[in-house]
Amino acid sequence: MENIIISLKNAIVDFDGEQILKNINLDIIDKQFVTLLGPSGCGKTTTLRIIGGFQQMKSGSLYFNNKDITKLPPHKRQVNTVFQKYALFPHLNIYDNIAFGLKIKRLSDKEIKSRVQQTLELVNLIGFEKRSVQSLSGGQQQRVAIARALVNRPKVLLLDEPLGALDLKLRKGMQIELKNIQQELEITFIYVTHDQEEALTMSDTVVVMNDGIIQQIGTPIDIYNEPKNAFVADFIGDSNIIDGIMRKDFLVDFAGNSFTCVDSGFEKDELVDVVIRPEDIKIVPQAQGKLTGVVESVIFKGVHYEMMVESSGYEWKIQSTLHENVGSLIGMNIEPMDIHIMHKMEDKL
Amino acid sequence: MKSKILSIPYIIWMIIFTVIPLGLVIFFAFTTQSGEFTFSNIVAMNDYLDVLFRSIEFSVIATIICLILGLPVSYLISRLARGKQGTMLMIVILPMWINFLLRTYAWMTLLEENGLINRFLGLFNVGPFNLINNSGAVILGMIYNYIPFMILPLYSVMTKIDESVVEAAQDLGCSGFHIITRIILPLSKQGISTGIITVFVPSVSTFIISRMLGGGTNDLIGDIIESQFLGNSYNPHLGSAMALVLMVIVILIMSLFNQFGSEEAVI
Amino acid sequence: MNKILSRTITSIVIAFLYIPILVLIVFSFNASKSRANFTGFSLRWYEKLFHNDAIMTALLNTIIIAIISSLLATVIGTAAAIGINKMKPITKATIMNVTYIPIINPEIITGVSLMLLFRAFTVYSNFEFGFVSLILAHITFNIPYIIYSIIPKLRQMNPNLVEAAEDLGCNARQAFFKITIPEIMPGVLSGFLMAITYSIDDFIVSYFNSGTTVETLPITIYSMTRKKVSPEINALSTIIFIVILAILIIRNILSNYKLRKEKQEYLTSRS
Structure with missing residues (x-):
């Protein structure tokens, strides 16, 4: 049985009368890499700040190893945070920044020194001890921020969009490094990001949030392949979302055709969202296609071409390694298992 | 290249009205009435050492009290929401817009023997106390007039301290007291030294506050200088020597706080 | 705990700042001359104030001196700031340091040093203490505020702006009036307003340089406070x-x- 280290129950947060979190329930499993993913304003950072102790809830409670820590001030919690813009102390050098938490805990100088050294090694910053914060590049400051938190050996590390300020290449490198650190130290990471790719690459569990509500919790593969609703489908990767009607189990009508699908359990004739990934639409000669359409634009994206195709009143996004000329008529086929049926979002809210 | 010419009128102005007058102060300080070189004006300062030390003592006390009061006030303001910061700052600055003579006069009406405070205490059959014309009243006048000069620079550095830095400190185990000693104070150093200078300099050189609230028995160096130039004991040579000493004190204080020429020091 | 303490101190400081002013305001409506006994509401002191020629003349003097000196200081200071900004770092630092002197020097020293200068003028010409000496003195302590509020604006200005203007066909003079001046205008204005305020508020420098014929408002106020009850x-x-x-x-x-x-x-x- 997996051990739940942090549990958030019925969390509600208001800002100026606006509900930022609408009754969130979230269990974090120990030693996992958990990502809170969503667009800005979805409540992911607020959730993180509740766990860190910087945000009070209007109602709800927070448990750490089954102990209620709702009212515990931040400095008494066994979690540490890597802040969005690092929040390094500008008046202290790198060594003193990292040693800060240990000095507050009044550890012996010897202990502090060895732990700081260890951590510097972990984040590849040996030799930077005496440097000032201002003399470091963004990537290096990032490492210091991580080291400053990790040196305290927290049970849980909270990371608030820590790679947001870095350029793409550096970000990719740090993603791998962070994942390695997490596995090496065997502690829980709770990671906030709006970058779906980042979430999918690094996480054991992804929590997709929108509008102060958790939309879906699952492994990256689950989230990608079995999005629970159109929001998740749209937010995670590209999707075509089309109105459909569920005729009966395993049969759905959309775009003027009936398709066999693998979903069941909907009401008869229920209006549904049909989600199809752009890479799941196969281009075939016009006569062989179940749907036909006109190519409106083609963009070369490196690995594939991305085409916008007009068919039965919808704009379809298709990714394919084949190139079609603008204006040409094509046929399109979709495999039953690539058709994802979702309840309409309005019904859920 | 051509635009440098634009500053020539000012440079001439600066030389005539800033540099030469200061030169005159130095010249007068080291000459007799007939224009001969002398140290006697400087030596004569010996008679006024008690006044000099009193000026320094009063201003140091006033500066320290302003600092102690100013720190929590500025920190509180700097942590408010943006809009509220502006309002609170305005509340603190507003009295400064009233001429300091009027502000000091207001304290006269409060502190005098027949004044409001003594009348108020009289209701409880306490007093009257001798609240005015003593050293305490002069120091109070200094604090009252110059405490906004402490709060402003403190506020302007403190408001730049990112809340996430404070949160990071909490996250790493700092309680309230440690946040102040390890984060807020070190990051406010610049504001503290600017505040100290901007309170100390006008305090140590004042002659109005001491005259209005000190009652003639608590003369400061400013009063003595004033009386050498406009008062009964007209002697610009001695007055210049005193002004020179005052200037040296100010320069010492400023180099002590290492602020000379720093543009941030301007409010 | 900390919050309560700092809130208490803040409240005390604000009360401390405002109580004397409130007392002044309340007693301005007092029917009697007493500074401690409120005997009834009256506007007689306001009436007396407006019929007090000395105060009204002083007020007018103050405003004239403030406007003339601030305007001249703004012109000289703006030109100076633009020139200084183009100088080599060493020259620039030297001039800025001297410019800083009137700001940080105790006012009494600015006052007596200018007095010594004007006194020398009276010896060698028919110069007299009065309006002119006051305006010269006020310009002197106003220019630094102008310069210090414009220099940051010049530094923030994107250097490409002027180049862009020149690229689009402006000559240097046009670029200066169409780009540089509008860009630094907020700094010029705030410097001008600062100068006006400092000028109206100044007592110490004016006190030493007004002579016996011209009084500004603060000087009149000072002589009134000497009379104890007014x-x-x-x-x-x-x-x-x-x-x-x-x-x-x-x-x-x-x-x-x-x-x-x-x-x-x-x-x-x-x-």
Whole structure:
């Protein structure tokens, strides 16, 4: 049985009368890499700040190893945070920044020194001890921020969009490094990001949030392949979302055709969202296609071409390694298992 | 290249009205009435050492009290929401817009023997106390007039301290007291030294506050200088020597706080 | 705990700052001359104030001196700032340091040093203490505020702007008037306003350089406080306080309005 280290129950947060979190329930499993993913304003950072102790809830409670820590001030919690813009102390050098938490805990100088050294090694910053914060590049400051938190050996590390300020290449490198650190130290990471790719690459569990509500919790593969609703489908990767009607189990009508699908359990004739990934639409000669359409634009994206195709009143996004000329008529086929049926979002809210 | 010419009128102005007058102060300080070189004006300062030390003592006390009061006030303001910061700052600055003579006069009406405070205490059959014309009243006048000069620079550095830095400190185990000693104070150093200078300099050189609230028995160096130039004991040579000493004190204080020429020091 | 303590101290400091002013205001409406006994409501001190020729003349003098000296200081200071900005770092630092002297020097020293200069003028010419000496003195302590409020604007200015203007066909003079001046205008204006305020408020420098014929308002106030009992001062303080309060409140409302508008625009642009 997996051990739940942090549990958030019925969390509600208001800002100026606006509900930022609408009754969130979230269990974090120990030693996992958990990502809170969503667009800005979805409540992911607020959730993180509740766990860190910087945000009070209007109602709800927070448990750490089954102990209620709702009212515990931040400095008494066994979690540490890597802040969005690092929040390094500008008046202290790198060594003193990292040693800060240990000095507050009044550890012996010897202990502090060895732990700081260890951590510097972990984040590849040996030799930077005496440097000032201002003399470091963004990537290096990032490492210091991580080291400053990790040196305290927290049970849980909270990371608030820590790679947001870095350029793409550096970000990719740090993603791998962070994942390695997490596995090496065997502690829980709770990671906030709006970058779906980042979430999918690094996480054991992804929590997709929108509008102060958790939309879906699952492994990256689950989230990608079995999005629970159109929001998740749209937010995670590209999707075509089309109105459909569920005729009966395993049969759905959309775009003027009936398709066999693998979903069941909907009401008869229920209006549904049909989600199809752009890479799941196969281009075939016009006569062989179940749907036909006109190519409106083609963009070369490196690995594939991305085409916008007009068919039965919808704009379809298709990714394919084949190139079609603008204006040409094509046929399109979709495999039953690539058709994802979702309840309409309005019904859920 | 051509635009440098634009500053020539000012440079001439600066030389005539800033540099030469200061030169005159130095010249007068080291000459007799007939224009001969002398140290006697400087030596004569010996008679006024008690006044000099009193000026320094009063201003140091006033500066320290302003600092102690100013720190929590500025920190509180700097942590408010943006809009509220502006309002609170305005509340603190507003009295400064009233001429300091009027502000000091207001304290006269409060502190005098027949004044409001003594009348108020009289209701409880306490007093009257001798609240005015003593050293305490002069120091109070200094604090009252110059405490906004402490709060402003403190506020302007403190408001730049990112809340996430404070949160990071909490996250790493700092309680309230440690946040102040390890984060807020070190990051406010610049504001503290600017505040100290901007309170100390006008305090140590004042002659109005001491005259209005000190009652003639608590003369400061400013009063003595004033009386050498406009008062009964007209002697610009001695007055210049005193002004020179005052200037040296100010320069010492400023180099002590290492602020000379720093543009941030301007409010 | 900390919060309670700092709130208490803040409340005490604010009370400390305002109680004397409130007392002045209340007693400006006092029927009797007493500074401690409120005997009834009356406007007689306001009436007396407006019929006090000395005060009215001083007020007029103050305003004339403030406007003339601030305008001249703004012209000299703006030109100076633009020139200084183009100088080599060493020359620039030297001039800026000397410019800093009137700001940080105790006012009494600025006052007596200028007095020594003007006294020398009277010896070698028919120069007399009065309006001219006051205006010269005020310009001297006003210019630094102008320069220090314009230099940051010049430094923030994107150097490509002037180049872009020249690229689009402006000559140097046109670029200066069409680009540089509008860019630094906020700094010029705030410097001018600062100069006006310092000029109106100045007592110490004026005190040493006014001679016996011309009085500014602060000098008149000073001589009134020497007489111990003059309730017109209370009336005057009240008027000054209310005028300033009104100006600041209007300014605050305007900037709050701007803030709210910006926030709204931000929110609408996001959704």
